[in-house]
Amino acid sequence: MERKMQFTLPPTLPEGCIANILSFTSPLDACRSALVSPTFRSAASSDVVWERFLPPDYQDIISRSSLKLSSLDSLSKKDLFFHLCHHPVILNNGSLSFTLDKWTGKKCYMLGARELSIIWGDTDTYWKWLSRPESRFSEVAELKVVCWLDIRGKIDTKTLSTKTTYAAYLVYKFAEFRHGFKRSPVNVQVKFEEEEGGVTSRVFLDPLFVTREQSQHRENGWMEIKMGEFYNEQGDDGTVACSLWEVDNFTSKHGLIIEGIELRPKRNL
Structure with missing residues (x-):
C-alpha cells in the first residue's frame, strides 16, 4: 500500500521575533533582509533593529554638539542612523567631527x-x-x-x-x-x-x-x-x-x- 508523505510548513515567525533576530546582524544585512517580504521589510525598519545599530552613547555624543537631541526626536531610529552617517556631528568647539559607518554602524x-x-x-x-x-x-x-x-x-x-x-x-x-x-x-x-x-x-x-x-x-x-x-x-x-x-x-x-x-x-x- 502506497504511503503518502505529508509536509507541513513551519508557522510564520512574528514580526517582533524577526526584528529581534535582525538586530543581531548589521545595517547592511538588515537592508538586504527588507527585500525578502513585506513582513521582513517592516521588521527591518523597526526601532528595535536600528536602536541596536546605534552606538550606546550616541545621545551623549549629540548632547556635546550644537545639535539638540530634541530636534531629532521626530526621526525613526533608522532615519536617525542614516542622518548620523551623512551629517557630521561637530564637537570640541568645531575641531572634531563624528559620523557613523553606514555598513557597520561603527x-x-x-x-x-x-x-x-x-x-x-x-x-x-x-x-x-x-x-x-x-x-x-x-x-x-x-x-x-x-x-x-x-x-x-x-x-x-x-x-x-x-x-x-x-x-x-x-x-x-x-x-x-x-x-x-x-x-x-x-x-x-x-x-x-x-x-x-x-x-x-x-x-x-x-x-x-x-x-x-x-x-x-x-x-x-x-x-x-x-x-x-x-x-x-x-x-x-x-x-x-x-x-x-x-x-x-x-x-x-x-x-x-x-x-x-x-x-x-x-x-x-
Missing part, C-alpha cells in the same frame, strides 16, 4: 586641522587659516611655505568602537599652485602612543604620482591618503598617534591644504 571621527599639532601652524609666515565651503569645519590650514613638514594627531581609543580595525586617512587637497611634492614622498605612521617603533610608510601626496591604492577622491572634492591602521580591542588600549612628516630633503613646500585626519573602520572588500 564610530568614525575626523580630527580637524585645529585639532592637529602642525609645526609652525600658528605662525603666519608658514601657514594660514581659512574657511572653505566644501569643508565640514569652519577652518582648514593652508601651507604657505615650509621646508620642515610635521603634522600629528591623537585620539583616545575609548572614544572608538571596540573590536574594530581602524584605518587613518589624511584628508587634504592642493591650492591652485603647489610646489615641493612632486617626486618627494612623505612619511606616515599610525601607532599606539606608548608603542616602541611602529611601521612607517612613505607615500606621495601629489595626485600626479600617487596610485589608486594609496589615495582616492572623496565626494566633497577632498582627497584622502591612508596613513596606517590599528586594532582597537577593548577601547582601553590608550592613545593612538597619527603622524605625517618630511624633514630630510629641505625642499621648499607650499600649497598643501589640510582638512584633518579621519579614523574609520576598515572595510574587508
Whole structure:
C-alpha cells in the first residue's frame, strides 16, 4: 500500500521575533533582509533593529554638539542612523567631527586641522587659516611655505568602537599652485602612543604620482591618503598617534591644504 508523505510548513515567525533576530546582524544585512517580504521589510525598519545599530552613547555624543537631541526626536531610529552617517556631528568647539559607518554602524571621527599639532601652524609666515565651503569645519590650514613638514594627531581609543580595525586617512587637497611634492614622498605612521617603533610608510601626496591604492577622491572634492591602521580591542588600549612628516630633503613646500585626519573602520572588500 502506497504511503503518502505529508509536509507541513513551519508557522510564520512574528514580526517582533524577526526584528529581534535582525538586530543581531548589521545595517547592511538588515537592508538586504527588507527585500525578502513585506513582513521582513517592516521588521527591518523597526526601532528595535536600528536602536541596536546605534552606538550606546550616541545621545551623549549629540548632547556635546550644537545639535539638540530634541530636534531629532521626530526621526525613526533608522532615519536617525542614516542622518548620523551623512551629517557630521561637530564637537570640541568645531575641531572634531563624528559620523557613523553606514555598513557597520561603527564610530568614525575626523580630527580637524585645529585639532592637529602642525609645526609652525600658528605662525603666519608658514601657514594660514581659512574657511572653505566644501569643508565640514569652519577652518582648514593652508601651507604657505615650509621646508620642515610635521603634522600629528591623537585620539583616545575609548572614544572608538571596540573590536574594530581602524584605518587613518589624511584628508587634504592642493591650492591652485603647489610646489615641493612632486617626486618627494612623505612619511606616515599610525601607532599606539606608548608603542616602541611602529611601521612607517612613505607615500606621495601629489595626485600626479600617487596610485589608486594609496589615495582616492572623496565626494566633497577632498582627497584622502591612508596613513596606517590599528586594532582597537577593548577601547582601553590608550592613545593612538597619527603622524605625517618630511624633514630630510629641505625642499621648499607650499600649497598643501589640510582638512584633518579621519579614523574609520576598515572595510574587508
